[in-house]
Protein backbone atom coordinates (compact mmCIF):
# COMPACT_ATOMS: atom_id res chain seq x y z
CA UNK A 1 0.00 0.00 0.00
CA UNK A 2 1.24 3.45 -0.99
CA UNK A 3 0.16 5.75 1.81
CA UNK A 4 0.49 9.52 1.19
CA UNK A 5 3.87 9.03 -0.45
CA UNK A 6 5.99 11.89 -1.80
CA UNK A 7 9.32 11.47 -3.57
CA UNK A 8 11.76 13.75 -5.41
CA UNK A 9 15.18 13.05 -6.94
CA UNK A 10 15.93 16.79 -6.71
CA UNK A 11 14.52 19.17 -4.13
CA UNK A 12 11.66 21.35 -5.45
CA UNK A 13 10.95 18.80 -8.24
CA UNK A 14 8.56 16.22 -6.78
CA UNK A 15 8.02 13.18 -8.99
CA UNK A 16 5.45 11.56 -6.71
CA UNK A 17 3.23 13.95 -4.80
CA UNK A 18 1.26 12.78 -1.75
CA UNK A 19 0.10 9.65 -3.59
CA UNK A 20 -2.01 6.88 -2.06
CA UNK A 21 -2.76 3.57 -3.80
CA UNK A 22 -3.96 0.29 -2.35
CA UNK A 23 -3.05 -2.78 -4.40
CA UNK A 24 -4.83 -6.12 -4.26
CA UNK A 25 -3.31 -9.48 -5.07
CA UNK A 26 -6.37 -10.56 -7.07
CA UNK A 27 -5.73 -7.76 -9.56
CA UNK A 28 -3.53 -7.43 -12.61
CA UNK A 29 -2.84 -3.72 -12.23
CA UNK A 30 -1.44 -1.65 -15.07
CA UNK A 31 0.34 1.64 -14.32
CA UNK A 32 0.14 3.94 -17.32
CA UNK A 33 1.03 7.55 -18.12
CA UNK A 34 3.21 9.65 -20.40
CA UNK A 35 7.01 9.35 -20.48
CA UNK A 36 8.63 10.77 -17.35
CA UNK A 37 5.48 10.81 -15.21
CA UNK A 38 7.10 8.68 -12.52
CA UNK A 39 5.87 5.16 -13.28
CA UNK A 40 9.27 3.53 -12.80
CA UNK A 41 9.87 5.67 -9.72
CA UNK A 42 6.57 4.44 -8.29
CA UNK A 43 7.48 0.82 -9.10
CA UNK A 44 10.80 1.22 -7.29
CA UNK A 45 9.01 2.77 -4.30
CA UNK A 46 6.57 -0.16 -4.28
CA UNK A 47 9.42 -2.62 -3.89
CA UNK A 48 11.60 -0.65 -1.48
CA UNK A 49 14.37 0.06 -4.02
CA UNK A 50 13.61 3.75 -3.37
CA UNK A 51 12.38 4.97 0.00
CA UNK A 52 9.67 7.65 0.29
CA UNK A 53 10.56 11.07 1.62
CA UNK A 54 7.09 11.46 3.09
CA UNK A 55 4.42 8.86 3.76
CA UNK A 56 4.96 5.12 3.84
CA UNK A 57 5.00 2.05 1.63
CA UNK A 58 3.50 -0.92 3.42
CA UNK A 59 4.37 -4.30 1.90
CA UNK A 60 2.37 -7.18 3.32
CA UNK A 61 1.93 -5.28 6.58
CA UNK A 62 5.57 -4.16 6.89
CA UNK A 63 7.00 -0.67 6.34
CA UNK A 64 9.49 -0.77 3.42
CA UNK A 65 11.74 1.75 5.19
CA UNK A 66 12.17 -0.60 8.12
CA UNK A 67 12.93 -3.92 6.41
CA UNK A 68 15.84 -5.08 4.24
CA UNK A 69 15.64 -5.41 0.45
CA UNK A 70 16.16 -9.16 0.89
CA UNK A 71 13.10 -9.36 3.15
CA UNK A 72 11.07 -7.27 0.70
CA UNK A 73 12.12 -9.58 -2.18
CA UNK A 74 10.32 -12.46 -0.47
CA UNK A 75 7.10 -10.42 -0.55
CA UNK A 76 7.34 -8.30 -3.70
CA UNK A 77 9.59 -8.94 -6.69
CA UNK A 78 10.61 -6.27 -9.21
CA UNK A 79 11.49 -6.98 -12.82
CA UNK A 80 13.66 -4.13 -14.11
CA UNK A 81 13.11 -2.55 -17.52
CA UNK A 82 16.52 -3.98 -18.38
CA UNK A 83 16.60 -7.49 -16.84
CA UNK A 84 20.41 -7.67 -17.29
CA UNK A 85 20.66 -5.44 -14.21
CA UNK A 86 19.43 -8.24 -12.00
CA UNK A 87 21.37 -11.21 -13.35
CA UNK A 88 24.56 -12.06 -11.45
CA UNK A 89 25.46 -15.76 -11.58
CA UNK A 90 27.97 -17.43 -13.94
CA UNK A 91 25.28 -19.65 -15.46
CA UNK A 92 21.51 -19.93 -15.74
CA UNK A 93 21.19 -22.82 -13.27
CA UNK A 94 23.14 -21.01 -10.55
CA UNK A 95 21.11 -17.83 -11.00
CA UNK A 96 18.16 -19.87 -9.74
CA UNK A 97 19.91 -22.16 -7.25
CA UNK A 98 21.86 -19.45 -5.40
CA UNK A 99 18.91 -17.83 -3.55
CA UNK A 100 17.77 -21.29 -2.44
CA UNK A 101 21.28 -22.15 -1.18
CA UNK A 102 21.30 -18.90 0.79
CA UNK A 103 17.99 -19.98 2.33
CA UNK A 104 19.72 -23.19 3.49
CA UNK A 105 17.54 -25.50 1.40
CA UNK A 106 18.70 -29.12 0.89
CA UNK A 107 20.52 -29.97 -2.38
CA UNK A 108 17.82 -32.37 -3.67
CA UNK A 109 15.07 -29.83 -2.96
CA UNK A 110 17.08 -27.11 -4.74
CA UNK A 111 17.53 -29.37 -7.78
CA UNK A 112 13.82 -30.16 -7.87
CA UNK A 113 12.76 -26.49 -7.59
CA UNK A 114 15.32 -25.20 -10.09
CA UNK A 115 14.48 -27.87 -12.67
CA UNK A 116 10.77 -27.14 -12.28
CA UNK A 117 11.45 -23.42 -12.77
CA UNK A 118 13.69 -24.07 -15.82
CA UNK A 119 10.85 -26.04 -17.40
CA UNK A 120 8.17 -23.40 -16.68
CA UNK A 121 10.34 -20.62 -18.10
CA UNK A 122 11.56 -22.67 -21.09
CA UNK A 123 15.21 -22.40 -20.03
CA UNK A 124 16.16 -26.06 -19.47
CA UNK A 125 18.29 -26.23 -22.64
CA UNK A 126 20.19 -23.13 -21.48
CA UNK A 127 20.92 -24.18 -17.89
CA UNK A 128 24.74 -24.21 -18.32
CA UNK A 129 24.90 -21.04 -20.43
CA UNK A 130 26.54 -17.75 -19.32
CA UNK A 131 23.47 -15.51 -18.78
CA UNK A 132 24.87 -12.46 -20.57
CA UNK A 133 24.90 -14.35 -23.88
CA UNK A 134 21.12 -14.98 -23.69
CA UNK A 135 18.64 -13.17 -25.90
CA UNK A 136 16.49 -10.35 -24.47
CA UNK A 137 13.47 -12.65 -24.04
CA UNK A 138 15.61 -15.37 -22.41
CA UNK A 139 17.23 -12.87 -20.02
CA UNK A 140 13.80 -11.61 -19.09
CA UNK A 141 12.48 -15.13 -18.44
CA UNK A 142 15.59 -15.89 -16.33
CA UNK A 143 15.19 -12.67 -14.29
CA UNK A 144 11.50 -13.49 -13.77
CA UNK A 145 12.31 -17.07 -12.76
CA UNK A 146 14.93 -15.81 -10.26
CA UNK A 147 12.42 -13.37 -8.74
CA UNK A 148 9.70 -16.01 -8.51
CA UNK A 149 11.91 -18.65 -6.92
CA UNK A 150 11.55 -16.49 -3.76
CA UNK A 151 7.76 -17.03 -4.02
CA UNK A 152 6.73 -13.38 -3.63
CA UNK A 153 3.07 -12.41 -3.24
CA UNK A 154 3.40 -9.50 -5.66
CA UNK A 155 5.29 -9.09 -8.90
CA UNK A 156 6.03 -5.65 -10.33
CA UNK A 157 7.11 -5.58 -13.96
CA UNK A 158 8.59 -2.49 -15.60
CA UNK A 159 7.85 -2.38 -19.36
CA UNK A 160 8.19 -6.18 -19.72
CA UNK A 161 7.08 -6.34 -23.36
CA UNK A 162 9.67 -3.88 -24.72
CA UNK A 163 11.86 -5.58 -27.32
CA UNK A 164 9.86 -8.83 -27.37
CA UNK A 165 8.51 -10.25 -30.62
CA UNK A 166 4.94 -11.58 -30.80
CA UNK A 167 5.94 -15.13 -29.93
CA UNK A 168 7.90 -14.01 -26.83
CA UNK A 169 5.03 -11.73 -25.80
CA UNK A 170 2.72 -14.74 -26.00
CA UNK A 171 5.12 -16.75 -23.83
CA UNK A 172 5.14 -13.90 -21.29
CA UNK A 173 1.32 -13.79 -21.45
CA UNK A 174 1.12 -17.49 -20.65
CA UNK A 175 3.57 -17.17 -17.76
CA UNK A 176 1.74 -14.17 -16.27
CA UNK A 177 -1.62 -15.94 -16.69
CA UNK A 178 -0.26 -18.91 -14.69
CA UNK A 179 1.07 -16.61 -11.97
CA UNK A 180 -2.31 -14.90 -11.72
CA UNK A 181 -3.99 -18.28 -11.32
CA UNK A 182 -1.57 -19.01 -8.45
CA UNK A 183 -2.84 -15.83 -6.74
CA UNK A 184 0.23 -13.66 -7.28
CA UNK A 185 -0.67 -9.98 -7.56
CA UNK A 186 0.76 -8.42 -10.71
CA UNK A 187 1.56 -4.76 -11.28
CA UNK A 188 2.75 -3.87 -14.76
CA UNK A 189 4.19 -0.53 -15.81
CA UNK A 190 3.60 -0.28 -19.54
CA UNK A 191 2.88 1.68 -22.68
CA UNK A 192 1.74 -1.51 -24.44
CA UNK A 193 -2.01 -0.84 -24.79
CA UNK A 194 -2.77 -4.18 -26.46
CA UNK A 195 -1.00 -6.23 -23.74
CA UNK A 196 -2.67 -4.17 -20.99
CA UNK A 197 -6.05 -4.53 -22.68
CA UNK A 198 -5.60 -8.31 -22.70
CA UNK A 199 -4.52 -8.73 -19.07
CA UNK A 200 -5.23 -5.77 -16.81
CA UNK A 201 -8.16 -5.83 -14.39
CA UNK A 202 -7.27 -2.39 -13.05
CA UNK A 203 -5.65 0.57 -14.79
CA UNK A 204 -4.03 3.38 -12.80
CA UNK A 205 -3.02 6.47 -14.73
CA UNK A 206 -0.40 8.91 -13.46
CA UNK A 207 0.23 12.53 -14.41
CA UNK A 208 1.95 15.38 -12.59
CA UNK A 209 2.98 13.14 -9.69
CA UNK A 210 -0.63 12.16 -8.99
CA UNK A 211 -3.14 9.43 -9.80
CA UNK A 212 -5.51 10.89 -12.40
CA UNK A 213 -7.39 7.69 -13.20
CA UNK A 214 -8.09 4.40 -11.42
CA UNK A 215 -10.44 2.05 -13.26
CA UNK A 216 -11.29 -1.54 -12.65
CA UNK A 217 -12.29 -3.98 -15.37
CA UNK A 218 -13.67 -7.37 -14.47
CA UNK A 219 -12.25 -9.57 -17.26
CA UNK A 220 -13.78 -12.51 -15.41
CA UNK A 221 -11.47 -11.92 -12.41
CA UNK A 222 -12.49 -12.81 -8.86
CA UNK A 223 -12.15 -9.15 -7.97
CA UNK A 224 -13.41 -8.38 -4.47
CA UNK A 225 -12.66 -4.67 -4.55
CA UNK A 226 -15.07 -1.88 -5.50
CA UNK A 227 -16.71 -1.81 -8.92
CA UNK A 228 -15.68 -3.01 -12.34
CA UNK A 229 -15.85 -0.51 -15.18
Ligand SMILES: Nc1ncnc2c1ncn2[C@@H]1O[C@H](COP(=O)(O)OP(=O)(O)OP(=O)(O)O)[C@@H](O)[C@H]1O
Nearest residue numbers: 009010015033034035036037038039040041042189
Ligand atom coordinates in the same frame (compact mmCIF):
# COMPACT_ATOMS: atom_id res chain seq x y z
N1 LIG B 1 17.99 8.50 -10.77
C1 LIG B 1 17.40 9.63 -11.15
N2 LIG B 1 17.93 10.84 -10.84
C2 LIG B 1 17.33 11.99 -11.20
N3 LIG B 1 16.17 12.05 -11.89
C3 LIG B 1 15.60 10.87 -12.23
C4 LIG B 1 16.19 9.62 -11.88
N4 LIG B 1 15.38 8.63 -12.36
C5 LIG B 1 14.36 9.25 -12.98
N5 LIG B 1 14.49 10.59 -12.91
C6 LIG B 1 13.53 11.57 -13.45
O1 LIG B 1 12.29 11.40 -12.81
C7 LIG B 1 11.22 11.55 -13.73
C8 LIG B 1 10.34 10.31 -13.70
O2 LIG B 1 11.10 9.22 -14.23
P1 LIG B 1 10.49 7.75 -14.33
O3 LIG B 1 11.54 6.90 -14.95
O4 LIG B 1 9.94 7.34 -13.02
O5 LIG B 1 9.28 8.01 -15.36
P2 LIG B 1 8.45 6.97 -16.23
O6 LIG B 1 7.02 7.41 -16.14
O7 LIG B 1 8.75 5.58 -15.82
O8 LIG B 1 9.01 7.27 -17.69
P3 LIG B 1 9.08 6.32 -19.01
O9 LIG B 1 7.66 6.07 -19.45
O10 LIG B 1 9.82 7.17 -19.99
O11 LIG B 1 9.83 5.06 -18.65
C9 LIG B 1 11.84 11.85 -15.08
O12 LIG B 1 11.83 13.23 -15.27
C10 LIG B 1 13.27 11.34 -14.93
O13 LIG B 1 14.15 12.10 -15.72
